[in-house]
Amino acid sequence: MNYRHIYHAGNFADVLKHAVLARLVTYLGQKDKAFRVIDTHAGIGLYDLASEEAQKTGEWLEGIGRLLSEPLPAAVEPLLAPYLAAVRAVNDGDRVLRYPGSPMIVRHLLRPQDRLSALELHPDDYETLHRLFDGDFQVRVTHLDGWLSLGAHLPPKEKRGLVLVDPPFEKEGEYERLVDGLEKAHRRFPGGTYCLWYPLKRGAPIDAFYAALRESGIPKMIAVELSVRSDRETTGLSGSGLVIVNPPFTLEGELAVLLPFLKERLAQDRFAGTRVVRLAGETG
Secondary structure (H helix, E strand, O other): OOOOHHHOOOOHHHHHHHHHHHHHHHHHOOOOOOOEEEEOOOOOOEEEOOOHHHHHHOHHHHOHHHHOOOOOOOOOHHHHHHHHHHHHHOOEOOEOOEEEOHHHHHHHHOOOOOEEEEEEOOHHHHHHHHHHOOOOOOEEEEEOOHHHHHHHOOOOOOOOEEEEEOOOOOOOOHHHHHHHHHHHHHHHOOOOEEEEEEEEOOOOOHHHHHHHHHHOOOOOEEEEEEEOOOOOOOOOOOEEEEEEEOOOOOHHHHHHHHHHHHHHHHOOOOOOEEEEEEEEOOOO
8 A cells, every 4th residue: 555646646547547537427427317436446536746746756747738738639629628627627727736536537527416436445545535525425435445345335326337446556466356356346237337447567467467358258348558658668657558348339439539649649759559459249
């Protein structure tokens, strides 16, 4: 429990994750019936980019900073609008001083009938998150290991919803743990949408990860990846991916517009790239 997202808040991986998250939440809101979002590793919810930690790495400058540095193409602007509205809501327009984590982005997009369950294990982070949403009846903040929520909190009483799993990848075996957790959750809530984050770096077992996901038998599943640089000269993060279960039928068309733009805007060298991998079944 040493991971601190403040060092990485607003970086290129957050941009991909939160842009797609906002698309998924927006899609759920197209039907009148209420839904719930379960954020299993919620963090502190709001990050001060002027803090010593954020300034030490400056990763946000290569992420959300680049996204807002120039006007967006006409085809991209409406797709990023929900995400960027949540960013601007905690700032003064495009002058980024704070960055909203996934709980704040989701909360910005909820309708009055919708709910958010935000789980955080780290005691200090839980207290910060709890204070942030204190008195908000649409948000329940729980001090709990998010992996446990994949059993105990599913299915939600609304019977509609999205589960975001964004672990810190501090330990060995986290890719396997993602597969195991997803299988458990999907058995309890097969109709839910799932969004699982994973890192891309040198030596990451992506082929084995994909093979295990395919063997799970889950019928509708894609992977979305964005790499911003080569992994040959760094042991750090070179890209990130999202596994999405039960993706909206509109998502792949939206990704065909979003991903080329994100590659161009966020690339750090000529090896930047994107891909969408169909892991199982037809989407929609």
